[in-house]
Amino acid sequence: MNTRSRLAAMRRAGVLPEQAATPPNPACVIVADQRCEHALVDRELNRRLYDYEERVRGRFTAIVDTLKTLSDCRHKLDFVEKAQQIAMDRLGYELPGHLLDDAWVSGLNIRALHAWCTFQSFKNTVDQAHVDQKPLCERSLLDAGFVLSCGYHTLDISPCADGRLQGLVPFVFRMAPNDAVYVKAYAGALFDIEADVVDWTHRELNRLTGGISGGEDANYLKIAVYHFSTSNPNHEGCAAHGSNDRVAMESALERLHELRAAIENTFGLGAAPETLLIGVDTDIDAIRVHLPDGNGDISPHRYVESFRIYQETLAMNAADARAHIDRSVAEAEHAEGWARGAGGIAPGMRRFILHLLEANLSQIEYVIQHHAGRYQVIGHNERFICVGEAMTELQLRNKFYFAHLDTVEEGANDMDVGIRIFTGLNIRHGLGVPVLVHFHYSSHVPGARERAILRCRRVKAAVEARYSQLHENQQLFCQMAISDLHGSERCTFVEDEVDRVGH
Numbered sequence: 323m324n325t326r327s328r329l330a331a332m333r334r335a336g337v338l339p340e341q342a343a344t345p346p347n348p349a350c351v352i353v354a355d356q357r358c359e360h361a362l363v364d365r366e367l368n369r370r371l372y373d374y375e376e377r378v379r380g381r382f383t384a385i386v387d388t389l390k391t392l393s394d395c396r397h398k399l400d401f402v403e404k405a406q407q408i409a410m411d412r413l414g415y416e417l418p419g420h421l422l423d424d425a426w427v428s429g430l431n432i433r434a435l436h437a438w439c440t441f442q443s444f445k446n447t448v449d450q451a452h453v454d455q456k457p458l459c460e461r462s463l464l465d466a467g468f469v470l471s472c473g474y475h476t477l478d479i480s481p482c483a484d485g486r487l488q489g490l491v492p493f494v495f496r497m498a499p500n501d502a503v504y505v506k507a508y509a510g511a512l513f514d515i516e517a518d519v520v521d522w523t524h525r526e527l528n529r530l531t532g533g534i535s536g537g538e539d540a541n542y543l544k545i546a547v548y549h550f551s552t553s554n555p556n557h558e559g560c561a562a563h564g565s566n567d568r569v570a571m572e573s574a575l576e577r578l579h580e581l582r583a584a585i586e587n588t589f590g591l592g593a594a595p596e597t598l599l600i601g602v603d604t605d606i607d608a609i610r611v612h613l614p615d616g617n618g619d620i621s622p623h624r625y626v627e628s629f630r631i632y633q634e635t636l637a638m639n640a641a642d643a644r645a646h647i648d649r650s651v652a653e654a655e656h657a658e659g660w661a662r663g664a665g666g667i668a669p670g671m672r673r674f675i676l677h678l679l680e681a682n683l684s685q686i687e688y689v690i691q692h693h694a695g696r697y698q699v700i701g702h703n704e705r706f707i708c709v710g711e712a713m714t715e716l717q718l719r720n721k722f723y724f725a726h727l728d729t730v731e732e733g734a735n736d737m738d739v740g741i742r743i744f745t746g747l748n749i750r751h752g753l754g755v756p757v758l759v760h761f762h763y764s765s766h767v768p769g770a771r772e773r774a775i776l777r778c779r780r781v782k783a784a785v786e787a788r789y790s791q792l793h794e795n796q797q798l799f800c801q802m803a804i805s806d807l808h809g810s811e812r813c814t815f816v817e818d819e820v821d822r823v824g825h
Protein backbone atom coordinates (compact mmCIF):
# COMPACT_ATOMS: atom_id res chain seq x y z
CA MET A 323 0.00 0.00 0.00
CA ASN A 324 1.42 3.42 -0.82
CA THR A 325 1.50 6.29 1.66
CA ARG A 326 -1.54 7.99 0.24
CA SER A 327 -3.75 4.91 0.37
CA ARG A 328 -2.39 4.11 3.83
CA LEU A 329 -3.44 7.56 5.02
CA ALA A 330 -6.85 7.05 3.47
CA ALA A 331 -7.12 3.70 5.25
CA MET A 332 -6.15 5.34 8.51
CA ARG A 333 -8.82 7.98 8.06
CA ARG A 334 -11.37 5.25 7.41
CA ALA A 335 -10.15 3.36 10.48
CA GLY A 336 -10.57 6.53 12.54
CA VAL A 337 -6.97 6.71 13.70
CA LEU A 338 -6.23 9.78 11.61
CA PRO A 339 -8.44 12.86 12.04
CA GLU A 340 -10.27 13.89 8.86
CA GLN A 341 -9.06 17.48 9.11
CA ALA A 342 -5.37 16.56 9.33
CA ALA A 343 -3.26 17.54 6.38
CA THR A 344 -0.77 14.95 5.12
CA PRO A 345 1.53 14.54 8.14
CA PRO A 346 5.25 13.94 7.68
CA ASN A 347 4.98 10.68 9.58
CA PRO A 348 1.64 8.92 9.47
CA ALA A 349 2.32 6.50 12.30
CA CYS A 350 3.08 9.35 14.73
CA VAL A 351 -0.55 10.27 14.53
CA ILE A 352 -1.38 6.90 15.98
CA VAL A 353 0.95 7.64 18.90
CA ALA A 354 -1.01 10.78 19.64
CA ASP A 355 -4.17 8.69 19.69
CA GLN A 356 -4.62 6.77 22.91
CA ARG A 357 -6.29 3.89 21.10
CA CYS A 358 -2.93 2.63 19.91
CA GLU A 359 -2.76 -0.16 22.51
CA HIS A 360 -3.58 -3.19 20.42
CA ALA A 361 -5.14 -6.18 22.19
CA LEU A 362 -2.81 -8.70 20.51
CA VAL A 363 0.47 -6.90 21.24
CA ASP A 364 2.87 -8.54 23.68
CA ARG A 365 4.14 -5.51 25.62
CA GLU A 366 6.42 -7.51 27.86
CA LEU A 367 8.21 -8.92 24.82
CA ASN A 368 8.40 -5.43 23.36
CA ARG A 369 10.03 -4.22 26.58
CA ARG A 370 12.59 -7.04 26.42
CA LEU A 371 13.34 -6.37 22.77
CA TYR A 372 13.88 -2.70 23.50
CA ASP A 373 16.31 -3.57 26.32
CA TYR A 374 18.15 -5.82 23.88
CA GLU A 375 18.20 -3.14 21.19
CA GLU A 376 19.50 -0.47 23.57
CA ARG A 377 22.20 -2.69 25.02
CA VAL A 378 23.52 -3.93 21.68
CA ARG A 379 23.20 -0.61 19.87
CA GLY A 380 25.06 1.11 22.72
CA ARG A 381 28.14 -1.03 22.09
CA PHE A 382 28.43 0.44 18.61
CA THR A 383 27.16 4.00 19.06
CA ALA A 384 29.75 4.71 21.77
CA ILE A 385 32.64 4.13 19.34
CA VAL A 386 32.68 7.45 17.46
CA ASP A 387 32.40 9.66 20.56
CA THR A 388 35.10 7.66 22.31
CA LEU A 389 37.45 8.08 19.36
CA LYS A 390 36.73 11.81 19.24
CA THR A 391 37.68 12.06 22.91
CA LEU A 392 40.90 10.16 22.30
CA SER A 393 41.72 12.38 19.36
CA ASP A 394 41.39 15.44 21.62
CA CYS A 395 43.82 14.19 24.24
CA ARG A 396 46.48 12.47 22.14
CA HIS A 397 49.18 15.03 23.08
CA LYS A 398 48.89 14.41 26.81
CA LEU A 399 51.93 12.84 28.47
CA ASP A 400 50.09 9.80 29.78
CA PHE A 401 48.02 9.40 26.61
CA VAL A 402 48.26 5.63 26.18
CA GLU A 403 47.30 4.94 29.78
CA LYS A 404 44.50 7.49 29.68
CA ALA A 405 43.22 6.22 26.33
CA GLN A 406 43.03 2.66 27.63
CA GLN A 407 41.09 3.82 30.65
CA ILE A 408 38.61 5.80 28.54
CA ALA A 409 38.16 2.80 26.19
CA MET A 410 37.55 0.45 29.12
CA ASP A 411 35.05 2.82 30.72
CA ARG A 412 33.07 3.56 27.59
CA LEU A 413 33.50 0.50 25.39
CA GLY A 414 34.34 -2.26 27.83
CA TYR A 415 37.63 -3.27 26.23
CA GLU A 416 41.18 -2.01 25.78
CA LEU A 417 42.56 -0.86 22.44
CA PRO A 418 45.54 -2.44 20.68
CA GLY A 419 48.73 -0.76 21.89
CA HIS A 420 50.25 -0.56 18.41
CA LEU A 421 47.46 1.80 17.35
CA LEU A 422 48.12 4.18 20.25
CA ASP A 423 51.88 4.21 20.85
CA ASP A 424 52.91 6.63 18.11
CA ALA A 425 49.83 8.84 18.21
CA TRP A 426 51.73 11.81 19.64
CA VAL A 427 53.96 12.06 16.56
CA SER A 428 52.02 10.62 13.63
CA GLY A 429 48.46 11.22 14.85
CA LEU A 430 45.85 8.67 15.71
CA ASN A 431 44.94 6.20 13.00
CA ILE A 432 41.24 6.81 13.54
CA ARG A 433 40.18 4.72 10.56
CA ALA A 434 42.01 1.65 11.83
CA LEU A 435 40.80 2.23 15.39
CA HIS A 436 37.24 2.66 14.18
CA ALA A 437 37.37 -0.63 12.29
CA TRP A 438 39.08 -2.41 15.17
CA CYS A 439 36.48 -1.15 17.68
CA THR A 440 33.63 -2.15 15.37
CA PHE A 441 34.96 -5.73 15.25
CA GLN A 442 35.60 -5.78 18.99
CA SER A 443 32.09 -4.49 19.81
CA PHE A 444 30.72 -7.22 17.59
CA LYS A 445 32.87 -9.79 19.36
CA ASN A 446 31.59 -8.54 22.74
CA THR A 447 28.04 -8.86 21.46
CA VAL A 448 28.71 -12.45 20.37
CA ASP A 449 30.24 -13.25 23.77
CA GLN A 450 27.26 -11.73 25.59
CA ALA A 451 24.60 -13.15 23.27
CA HIS A 452 23.51 -15.94 25.59
CA VAL A 453 22.81 -13.34 28.29
CA ASP A 454 21.38 -10.67 25.96
CA GLN A 455 19.09 -13.02 24.02
CA LYS A 456 17.90 -15.20 26.90
CA PRO A 457 14.94 -12.95 27.82
CA LEU A 458 13.90 -12.98 24.14
CA CYS A 459 14.14 -16.75 23.79
CA GLU A 460 12.01 -17.22 26.89
CA ARG A 461 9.27 -14.98 25.57
CA SER A 462 9.29 -15.11 21.75
CA LEU A 463 5.91 -15.80 20.24
CA LEU A 464 6.91 -18.34 17.61
CA ASP A 465 9.30 -21.00 18.94
CA ALA A 466 10.58 -24.33 17.56
CA GLY A 467 7.59 -26.17 19.08
CA PHE A 468 5.20 -23.88 17.24
CA VAL A 469 7.05 -24.31 13.95
CA LEU A 470 6.83 -28.10 14.36
CA SER A 471 3.14 -27.90 15.27
CA CYS A 472 2.59 -26.31 11.84
CA GLY A 473 4.25 -29.32 10.24
CA TYR A 474 7.73 -27.92 9.59
CA HIS A 475 11.00 -29.30 10.88
CA THR A 476 13.09 -26.54 9.29
CA LEU A 477 12.56 -22.90 8.37
CA ASP A 478 15.12 -21.85 5.80
CA ILE A 479 14.81 -18.08 5.47
CA SER A 480 16.55 -16.05 2.77
CA PRO A 481 16.05 -12.33 3.23
CA CYS A 482 17.86 -9.67 1.28
CA ALA A 483 21.34 -9.00 2.65
CA ASP A 484 20.24 -5.43 3.40
CA GLY A 485 21.07 -4.51 7.01
CA ARG A 486 17.54 -3.24 7.56
CA LEU A 487 16.43 -6.88 7.58
CA GLN A 488 18.99 -8.01 10.16
CA GLY A 489 16.39 -7.95 12.94
CA LEU A 490 13.98 -10.02 10.85
CA VAL A 491 13.74 -13.15 12.98
CA PRO A 492 13.40 -11.85 16.57
CA PHE A 493 11.81 -8.49 15.78
CA VAL A 494 9.76 -8.64 12.58
CA PHE A 495 8.80 -12.35 12.78
CA ARG A 496 8.94 -12.56 16.59
CA MET A 497 10.65 -15.93 16.40
CA ALA A 498 13.00 -17.25 19.04
CA PRO A 499 16.46 -17.98 17.60
CA ASN A 500 16.46 -21.80 17.57
CA ASP A 501 17.93 -24.84 15.85
CA ALA A 502 15.06 -25.14 13.36
CA VAL A 503 15.57 -21.67 11.87
CA TYR A 504 18.30 -21.01 9.32
CA VAL A 505 18.91 -17.56 7.88
CA LYS A 506 21.03 -17.03 4.78
CA ALA A 507 20.87 -13.57 3.27
CA TYR A 508 21.65 -12.66 -0.32
CA ALA A 509 21.48 -9.32 -2.12
CA GLY A 510 17.96 -8.99 -3.45
CA ALA A 511 16.97 -12.27 -1.72
CA LEU A 512 18.47 -14.02 -4.77
CA PHE A 513 19.51 -17.13 -2.91
CA ASP A 514 21.82 -19.74 -4.37
CA ILE A 515 19.73 -22.65 -5.72
CA GLU A 516 22.56 -25.22 -5.66
CA ALA A 517 23.56 -24.31 -2.09
CA ASP A 518 19.92 -24.55 -1.05
CA VAL A 519 19.53 -28.00 -2.60
CA VAL A 520 22.55 -29.09 -0.54
CA ASP A 521 21.06 -27.59 2.66
CA TRP A 522 17.72 -29.23 1.97
CA THR A 523 19.44 -32.59 1.36
CA HIS A 524 21.35 -32.31 4.66
CA ARG A 525 18.26 -31.56 6.67
CA GLU A 526 16.20 -34.24 4.96
CA LEU A 527 18.94 -36.79 5.59
CA ASN A 528 19.04 -35.65 9.20
CA ARG A 529 15.29 -36.09 9.46
CA LEU A 530 15.25 -39.51 7.80
CA THR A 531 17.98 -40.77 10.12
CA GLY A 532 16.04 -39.62 13.17
CA GLY A 533 18.25 -36.60 13.82
CA ILE A 534 15.34 -34.18 14.15
CA SER A 535 13.23 -35.01 17.16
CA GLY A 536 9.54 -35.01 16.28
CA GLY A 537 10.31 -34.13 12.68
CA GLU A 538 9.62 -37.58 11.16
CA ASP A 539 6.54 -36.45 9.21
CA ALA A 540 7.34 -32.78 9.01
CA ASN A 541 8.29 -30.75 5.96
CA TYR A 542 10.93 -28.20 5.01
CA LEU A 543 9.77 -24.62 4.55
CA LYS A 544 11.74 -22.17 2.42
CA ILE A 545 10.88 -18.49 2.92
CA ALA A 546 12.15 -15.73 0.64
CA VAL A 547 11.91 -12.20 2.02
CA TYR A 548 12.03 -9.15 -0.25
CA HIS A 549 11.62 -5.60 1.00
CA PHE A 550 10.35 -2.17 0.08
CA SER A 551 10.00 1.32 1.50
CA THR A 552 6.56 2.92 1.49
CA SER A 553 7.93 6.36 2.47
CA ASN A 554 10.54 6.61 -0.25
CA PRO A 555 9.80 3.76 -2.67
CA ASN A 556 12.07 4.92 -5.49
CA HIS A 557 15.22 5.32 -3.36
CA GLU A 558 15.02 3.28 -0.18
CA GLY A 559 13.70 0.01 -1.58
CA CYS A 560 15.96 -2.89 -2.46
CA ALA A 561 19.30 -1.59 -3.81
CA ALA A 562 19.96 -4.90 -5.57
CA HIS A 563 16.83 -4.35 -7.69
CA GLY A 564 17.21 -0.60 -8.22
CA SER A 565 14.43 0.07 -5.67
CA ASN A 566 11.92 -1.49 -8.04
CA ASP A 567 9.46 -3.28 -5.73
CA ARG A 568 7.84 -5.34 -8.45
CA VAL A 569 11.18 -6.66 -9.69
CA ALA A 570 12.28 -7.39 -6.09
CA MET A 571 9.13 -9.42 -5.45
CA GLU A 572 9.07 -11.27 -8.78
CA SER A 573 12.78 -12.13 -8.63
CA ALA A 574 12.40 -13.68 -5.17
CA LEU A 575 9.33 -15.60 -6.33
CA GLU A 576 11.17 -16.89 -9.38
CA ARG A 577 13.95 -18.26 -7.14
CA LEU A 578 11.36 -20.11 -5.06
CA HIS A 579 9.93 -21.67 -8.25
CA GLU A 580 13.41 -22.64 -9.37
CA LEU A 581 14.24 -24.25 -6.04
CA ARG A 582 11.09 -26.36 -6.11
CA ALA A 583 11.77 -27.37 -9.70
CA ALA A 584 15.39 -28.23 -8.91
CA ILE A 585 14.43 -30.57 -6.08
CA GLU A 586 11.47 -32.15 -7.89
CA ASN A 587 13.51 -32.75 -11.04
CA THR A 588 16.31 -34.32 -8.99
CA PHE A 589 14.46 -36.24 -6.28
CA GLY A 590 11.02 -36.82 -7.82
CA LEU A 591 7.58 -35.29 -7.79
CA GLY A 592 6.39 -34.36 -4.32
CA ALA A 593 9.88 -33.99 -2.88
CA ALA A 594 9.96 -30.19 -3.15
CA PRO A 595 9.85 -28.14 0.03
CA GLU A 596 6.93 -25.86 0.76
CA THR A 597 7.63 -22.22 -0.02
CA LEU A 598 6.46 -18.86 1.24
CA LEU A 599 7.06 -15.32 -0.04
CA ILE A 600 7.04 -12.39 2.37
CA GLY A 601 7.63 -8.68 1.80
CA VAL A 602 8.81 -6.32 4.53
CA ASP A 603 8.20 -2.58 4.60
CA THR A 604 11.52 -1.60 6.16
CA ASP A 605 10.22 1.83 7.22
CA ILE A 606 7.83 0.35 9.77
CA ASP A 607 8.66 -3.41 9.84
CA ALA A 608 5.18 -4.43 8.66
CA ILE A 609 4.89 -7.58 6.56
CA ARG A 610 3.08 -8.62 3.40
CA VAL A 611 2.44 -12.36 3.33
CA HIS A 612 1.76 -13.95 -0.06
CA LEU A 613 -0.69 -16.81 0.39
CA PRO A 614 0.19 -20.15 -1.24
CA ASP A 615 -2.81 -21.88 -2.82
CA GLY A 616 -3.80 -25.54 -2.46
CA ASN A 617 -0.90 -26.57 -4.71
CA GLY A 618 1.56 -24.43 -2.82
CA ASP A 619 1.71 -21.95 -5.71
CA ILE A 620 2.27 -18.30 -4.85
CA SER A 621 0.90 -15.28 -6.69
CA PRO A 622 2.35 -11.77 -6.54
CA HIS A 623 -1.25 -10.53 -6.33
CA ARG A 624 -2.61 -12.72 -3.50
CA TYR A 625 -1.43 -11.39 -0.15
CA VAL A 626 -2.37 -10.00 3.25
CA GLU A 627 -0.72 -6.95 4.81
CA SER A 628 -0.15 -6.72 8.55
CA PHE A 629 -0.23 -2.93 8.71
CA ARG A 630 -3.76 -2.94 7.36
CA ILE A 631 -4.74 -5.59 9.87
CA TYR A 632 -3.19 -3.50 12.64
CA GLN A 633 -5.31 -0.49 11.68
CA GLU A 634 -8.48 -2.50 11.23
CA THR A 635 -8.20 -4.33 14.55
CA LEU A 636 -6.90 -1.51 16.73
CA ALA A 637 -10.08 -1.05 18.75
CA MET A 638 -11.02 -4.74 18.93
CA ASN A 639 -10.65 -7.20 21.77
CA ALA A 640 -8.26 -10.12 21.28
CA ALA A 641 -10.90 -12.64 20.14
CA ASP A 642 -12.43 -10.25 17.59
CA ALA A 643 -9.00 -9.23 16.32
CA ARG A 644 -8.00 -12.87 15.79
CA ALA A 645 -11.27 -13.55 13.99
CA HIS A 646 -10.56 -10.53 11.79
CA ILE A 647 -7.10 -11.81 10.86
CA ASP A 648 -8.65 -15.15 9.98
CA ARG A 649 -11.28 -13.43 7.84
CA SER A 650 -8.66 -11.27 6.09
CA VAL A 651 -6.68 -14.36 5.12
CA ALA A 652 -9.84 -16.17 3.97
CA GLU A 653 -10.90 -13.22 1.82
CA ALA A 654 -7.51 -12.92 0.16
CA GLU A 655 -7.39 -16.69 -0.26
CA HIS A 656 -10.62 -16.74 -2.23
CA ALA A 657 -9.97 -13.61 -4.26
CA GLU A 658 -10.85 -13.67 -7.93
CA GLY A 659 -9.06 -12.34 -11.00
CA TRP A 660 -5.27 -12.14 -11.04
CA ALA A 661 -5.07 -13.18 -7.40
CA ARG A 662 -7.12 -16.36 -7.90
CA GLY A 663 -5.45 -19.54 -6.66
CA ALA A 664 -6.20 -23.25 -6.97
CA GLY A 665 -7.74 -24.28 -3.66
CA GLY A 666 -7.27 -23.24 -0.06
CA ILE A 667 -4.09 -22.98 1.97
CA ALA A 668 -2.91 -26.20 3.64
CA PRO A 669 -3.88 -26.23 7.36
CA GLY A 670 -0.31 -26.14 8.73
CA MET A 671 0.70 -23.28 6.44
CA ARG A 672 -2.47 -21.43 7.35
CA ARG A 673 -1.74 -21.76 11.05
CA PHE A 674 1.81 -20.53 10.45
CA ILE A 675 0.64 -17.49 8.47
CA LEU A 676 -2.08 -16.52 10.96
CA HIS A 677 0.37 -16.56 13.86
CA LEU A 678 3.02 -14.74 11.89
CA LEU A 679 0.59 -11.94 11.06
CA GLU A 680 -0.50 -11.72 14.68
CA ALA A 681 3.09 -11.74 15.97
CA ASN A 682 4.06 -8.92 13.60
CA LEU A 683 1.42 -6.64 15.14
CA SER A 684 3.68 -6.43 18.20
CA GLN A 685 6.53 -5.23 16.00
CA ILE A 686 4.35 -2.59 14.34
CA GLU A 687 3.51 -1.21 17.78
CA TYR A 688 7.18 -1.51 18.81
CA VAL A 689 8.16 0.79 15.94
CA ILE A 690 5.32 3.16 16.84
CA GLN A 691 6.40 3.34 20.48
CA HIS A 692 10.17 3.31 20.21
CA HIS A 693 10.86 4.75 16.78
CA ALA A 694 8.09 7.34 16.41
CA GLY A 695 6.06 5.15 14.09
CA ARG A 696 8.71 4.97 11.43
CA TYR A 697 12.45 4.51 11.69
CA GLN A 698 14.30 7.78 11.81
CA VAL A 699 16.90 6.44 9.41
CA ILE A 700 14.83 4.67 6.80
CA GLY A 701 17.89 3.96 4.66
CA HIS A 702 21.17 2.21 5.30
CA ASN A 703 23.05 2.67 8.56
CA GLU A 704 25.05 -0.56 8.91
CA ARG A 705 28.26 -0.73 10.94
CA PHE A 706 30.16 -3.33 8.97
CA ILE A 707 29.97 -5.92 6.20
CA CYS A 708 29.95 -9.59 7.15
CA VAL A 709 30.91 -12.02 4.39
CA GLY A 710 30.91 -15.80 4.47
CA GLU A 711 28.52 -17.31 6.98
CA ALA A 712 26.38 -15.36 9.42
CA MET A 713 26.08 -15.84 13.15
CA THR A 714 22.83 -15.72 15.08
CA GLU A 715 24.38 -13.74 17.93
CA LEU A 716 23.59 -10.34 16.49
CA GLN A 717 20.07 -9.82 15.21
CA LEU A 718 19.29 -6.15 15.08
CA ARG A 719 18.28 -3.78 12.31
CA ASN A 720 21.05 -2.04 10.41
CA LYS A 721 23.98 -3.53 12.31
CA PHE A 722 25.69 -5.24 9.41
CA TYR A 723 25.31 -5.91 5.72
CA PHE A 724 25.62 -9.62 5.12
CA ALA A 725 26.84 -11.40 2.00
CA HIS A 726 26.55 -15.16 2.15
CA LEU A 727 29.30 -16.66 0.04
CA ASP A 728 31.87 -19.42 -0.21
CA THR A 729 34.10 -17.59 -2.66
CA VAL A 730 34.26 -13.91 -3.58
CA GLU A 731 33.79 -14.77 -7.26
CA GLU A 732 30.33 -16.21 -6.70
CA GLY A 733 29.39 -13.55 -4.15
CA ALA A 734 30.81 -10.66 -6.17
CA ASN A 735 27.44 -9.05 -6.82
CA ASP A 736 26.50 -9.10 -3.12
CA MET A 737 29.91 -7.70 -2.16
CA ASP A 738 29.71 -4.92 -4.76
CA VAL A 739 26.31 -3.85 -3.44
CA GLY A 740 27.75 -3.82 0.10
CA ILE A 741 30.80 -1.76 -0.89
CA ARG A 742 28.53 0.69 -2.73
CA ILE A 743 26.43 1.12 0.42
CA PHE A 744 29.51 1.68 2.59
CA THR A 745 30.97 4.15 0.14
CA GLY A 746 28.06 6.39 1.09
CA LEU A 747 28.01 5.46 4.77
CA ASN A 748 31.70 5.48 5.70
CA ILE A 749 34.16 6.36 2.95
CA ARG A 750 32.41 9.62 2.16
CA HIS A 751 32.95 10.61 5.79
CA GLY A 752 36.62 9.65 5.89
CA LEU A 753 36.16 6.27 7.55
CA GLY A 754 37.02 2.85 6.14
CA VAL A 755 34.88 -0.22 5.43
CA PRO A 756 35.15 -2.90 8.13
CA VAL A 757 34.68 -6.35 6.57
CA LEU A 758 34.34 -9.38 8.81
CA VAL A 759 35.15 -12.64 7.04
CA HIS A 760 33.49 -15.40 9.03
CA PHE A 761 33.11 -19.14 8.48
CA HIS A 762 31.86 -22.05 10.54
CA TYR A 763 33.57 -25.39 10.95
CA SER A 764 32.50 -28.62 12.60
CA SER A 765 34.69 -29.85 15.44
CA HIS A 766 33.28 -33.33 14.64
CA VAL A 767 35.21 -33.26 11.39
CA PRO A 768 39.00 -33.74 11.58
CA GLY A 769 40.92 -30.84 10.06
CA ALA A 770 37.81 -28.70 9.55
CA ARG A 771 39.07 -25.84 11.73
CA GLU A 772 42.25 -25.46 9.70
CA ARG A 773 40.28 -25.59 6.47
CA ALA A 774 37.91 -22.87 7.75
CA ILE A 775 40.93 -20.67 8.51
CA LEU A 776 42.32 -21.31 5.04
CA ARG A 777 38.99 -20.39 3.54
CA CYS A 778 38.97 -17.16 5.59
CA ARG A 779 42.42 -16.30 4.27
CA ARG A 780 41.39 -17.03 0.68
CA VAL A 781 38.26 -14.89 0.91
CA LYS A 782 40.11 -12.07 2.68
CA ALA A 783 42.78 -12.03 -0.03
CA ALA A 784 40.11 -12.05 -2.73
CA VAL A 785 38.20 -9.16 -1.10
CA GLU A 786 41.40 -7.12 -0.83
CA ALA A 787 42.25 -7.89 -4.45
CA ARG A 788 38.78 -7.03 -5.75
CA TYR A 789 38.76 -3.66 -3.95
CA SER A 790 42.51 -3.10 -4.22
CA GLN A 791 42.31 0.66 -4.36
CA LEU A 792 40.36 0.84 -1.11
CA HIS A 793 42.77 -1.65 0.45
CA GLU A 794 45.85 0.30 -0.59
CA ASN A 795 44.34 3.56 0.69
CA GLN A 796 43.66 2.02 4.11
CA GLN A 797 39.93 2.29 3.53
CA LEU A 798 39.22 -1.43 3.76
CA PHE A 799 39.80 -3.45 6.93
CA CYS A 800 39.28 -7.20 6.89
CA GLN A 801 39.05 -9.23 10.09
CA MET A 802 38.86 -13.02 9.88
CA ALA A 803 36.86 -15.08 12.37
CA ILE A 804 35.70 -18.68 12.81
CA SER A 805 33.04 -20.43 14.89
CA ASP A 806 32.43 -24.06 15.79
CA LEU A 807 29.02 -25.41 14.78
CA HIS A 808 28.96 -27.75 17.77
CA GLY A 809 31.31 -26.54 20.49
CA SER A 810 31.72 -23.33 22.40
CA GLU A 811 34.15 -21.53 20.12
CA ARG A 812 32.28 -18.55 18.72
CA CYS A 813 33.73 -15.82 16.54
CA THR A 814 37.37 -16.39 17.37
CA PHE A 815 39.43 -13.78 15.59
CA VAL A 816 42.07 -15.24 13.32
CA GLU A 817 45.05 -12.94 13.16
CA ASP A 818 47.06 -12.46 10.06
CA GLU A 819 50.60 -11.89 11.32
CA VAL A 820 51.79 -9.91 8.35
CA ASP A 821 48.77 -7.69 8.03
CA ARG A 822 47.31 -6.67 11.34
CA VAL A 823 44.65 -3.97 11.25
CA GLY A 824 46.40 -0.64 11.03
CA HIS A 825 49.78 -2.00 9.93
Ligand SMILES: [Zn+2]
Nearest residue numbers: 482484560561
Ligand atom coordinates in the same frame (compact mmCIF):
# COMPACT_ATOMS: atom_id res chain seq x y z
ZN1 LIG B 1 17.51 -5.54 -0.73
